Amino acid sequence: MARASNYRARPEAAGWQSRLAAAQLVWAAMAKGEDLESAMGSSPAYRSLEGADRGFARAIASAALRAVGRIDWALGGMVQRPLADIEPPVLALLRAGAAQLWLMKVAEHAAVSATVEAAAHWDVARRGGGLINAVLRRAARESGAFESSPAEAVWPDWLAAKLRSGLGAERAGAMALLQLEEPAIDITLRDAGDAAGWSDRLGGALLPNGSIRLLDGAGLTELPGYAEGEWWLQDVAASLPVALLGEVAGLAIADLCAAPGGKAMQIAARGARLSAVEMSAPRLERLRENAARTRLSMDLIQADARTWRPQALLDAVLLDAPCSALGVIRRHPEGVWRRDPKDLARYPMIQRALIDAAAAMLRQGGTLIYSVCTPSPEEGREVVEAAISGGAWRRRPVVAGEARGFDHSLTPDGDLLTAPAAIASDAAQIRCDVIYMARLERT
Numbered sequence: 540m541a542r543a544s545n546y547r548a549r550p551e552a553a554g555w556q557s558r559l560a561a562a563q564l565v566w567a568a569m570a571k572g573e574d575l576e577s578a579m580g581s582s583p584a585y586r587s588l589e590g591a592d593r594g595f596a597r598a599i600a601s602a603a604l605r606a607v608g609r610i611d612w613a614l615g616g617m618v619q620r621p622l623a624d625i626e627p628p629v630l631a632l633l634r635a636g637a638a639q640l641w642l643m644k645v646a647e648h649a650a651v652s653a654t655v656e657a658a659a660h661w662d663v664a665r666r667g668g669g670l671i672n673a674v675l676r677r678a679a680r681e682s683g684a685f686e687s688s689p690a691e692a693v694w695p696d697w698l699a700a701k702l703r704s705g706l707g708a709e710r711a712g713a714m715a716l717l718q719l720e721e722p723a724i725d726i727t728l729r730d731a732g733d734a735a736g737w738s739d740r741l742g743g744a745l746l747p748n749g750s751i752r753l754l755d756g757a758g759l760t761e762l763p764g765y766a767e768g769e770w771w772l773q774d775v776a777a778s779l780p781v782a783l784l785g786e787v788a789g790l791a792i793a794d795l796c797a798a799p800g801g802k803a804m805q806i807a808a809r810g811a812r813l814s815a816v817e818m819s820a821p822r823l824e825r826l827r828e829n830a831a832r833t834r835l836s837m838d839l840i841q842a843d844a845r846t847w848r849p850q851a852l853l854d855a856v857l858l859d860a861p862c863s864a865l866g867v868i869r870r871h872p873e874g875v876w877r878r879d880p881k882d883l884a885r886y887p888m889i890q891r892a893l894i895d896a897a898a899a900m901l902r903q904g905g906t907l908i909y910s911v912c913t914p915s916p917e918e919g920r921e922v923v924e925a926a927i928s929g930g931a932w933r934r935r936p937v938v939a940g941e942a943r944g945f946d947h948s949l950t951p952d953g954d955l956l957t958a959p960a961a962i963a964s965d966a967a968q969i970r971c972d973v974i975y976m977a978r979l980e981r982t
């Protein structure tokens with residue numbers, strides 16, 4: 540048991556302001572249910588910081604929130620009472636301190652004394668200084684405690700079970716490890732012709748499918764080509780559904796769930812006549828801005844795709860359906876702790892209704908690409924199989940080489956399920972979001 544008796548605050552400890560801001564962000568996310576972005580906007584302690592101090596506070600909070608389940612698992616063995624009985628601000632300081640020690644490898648003397656000092660400057664945590672000092676000293680000594688926590692403890696139990704059922708144990712384990720890293724920044728080019736040139740100009744790495752992975756996410760909007768609309772942000776996996784459409788120049792296509800427009804811009808950039816349908820007005824506005832920046836032409840339609848119908852039958856439909864988004868949780872890892880698994884049940888119904896609507900829009904032989912950013916079979920394979928068994932669709936299996944760099948993500952049925960792979964082959968090392976996609980043909 541950690542003991543509080545030998546604690547004494549050191550007023551000269553440097554950098555307590557960053558630790559205080561970081562802990563307040565962690566507290567806002569975990570105790571108040573805010574996401575990290577909005578917590579950064581509302582925390583006075585964070586906003587009072589500048590430059591490197593602000594960056595450091597954000598890095599601590601982000602590391603703590605990415606790993607909070609594992610941090611708690613390891614801290615649980617160092618505190619005698621349940622963590623739930625610790626005052627939330629004190630627990631936030633412990634989590635922020637542990638993240639410095641275990642994940643950021645900050646030296647013990649700096650991490651511990653500055654975090655203890657932060658407690659002394661935070662009214663609601665002041666009485667926890669002794670506990671924080673004792674537990675963090677022990678955490679520094681037992682530096683292997685985090686490594687010995689199970690990788691999947693980064694998620695609540697229900698989520699770990701769900702991801703294992705969708706991905707299998709090995710890929711779920713790889714996904715859990717990937718959550719500890721900040722996601723890479725990938726971009727999609729408007730004109731794929733000069734991918735090597737753009738990758739040189741931007742100092743990025745060209746991926747096999749033509750996306751470019753930037754080495755650094757700083758100052759994105761200042762980079763060459765952004766203002767001119769030559770490229771947009773899009774995870775490499777999110778760019779694959781449009782690749783499965785093949786040649787689209789001149790075809791009549793609808794994107795039924797279009798905003799903010801990553802995929803709509805890909806389709807328009809390849810010369811299709813595109814109707815971009817989106818139900819939410821503010822999100823349609825974001826799509827409008829994106830289309831304007833990239834100078835891409837498309838019809839923007841605010842409508843519920845379940846009832847909207849085109850004037851003439853279409854050649855293809857992209858349905859990037861609303862879903863549980865469990866495959867992209869690494870982008871907002873703090874959010875999973877406040878999710879109720881019961882909420883997930885509504886998605887398959889909406890997804891099936893949208894597929895039925897797509898059937899009424901397509902000519903015979905027309906193509907539907909269905910995608911969701913989750914590995915849950917209930918929202919992916921099972922929805923697709925129910926649609927096929929209804930008689931309006933047949934599967935047009937994806938074949939090796941179509942989604943370059945992702946052959947390892949082909950399923951036995953000919954769908955694609957991208958996933959961080961633990962398999963050591965070059966192609967399998969593309970770290971990406973988890974996206975399921977299937978290609979169907981209107982019978």
Ligand SMILES: C[S@@+](CC[C@H](N)C(=O)[O-])C[C@H]1O[C@@H](n2cnc3c(N)ncnc32)[C@H](O)[C@@H]1O
Nearest residue numbers: 796797798799800801802817818819843844859
């Ligand atoms: C996964 S996001 C789409 C992302 C987009 N395809 C992209 O690549 O940028 C799903 C979108 O569908 C919209 N949506 C949800 N239900 C809809 C419906 N019934 N009709 C039209 N849009 C809908 C949501 O507002 C959301 O913007």
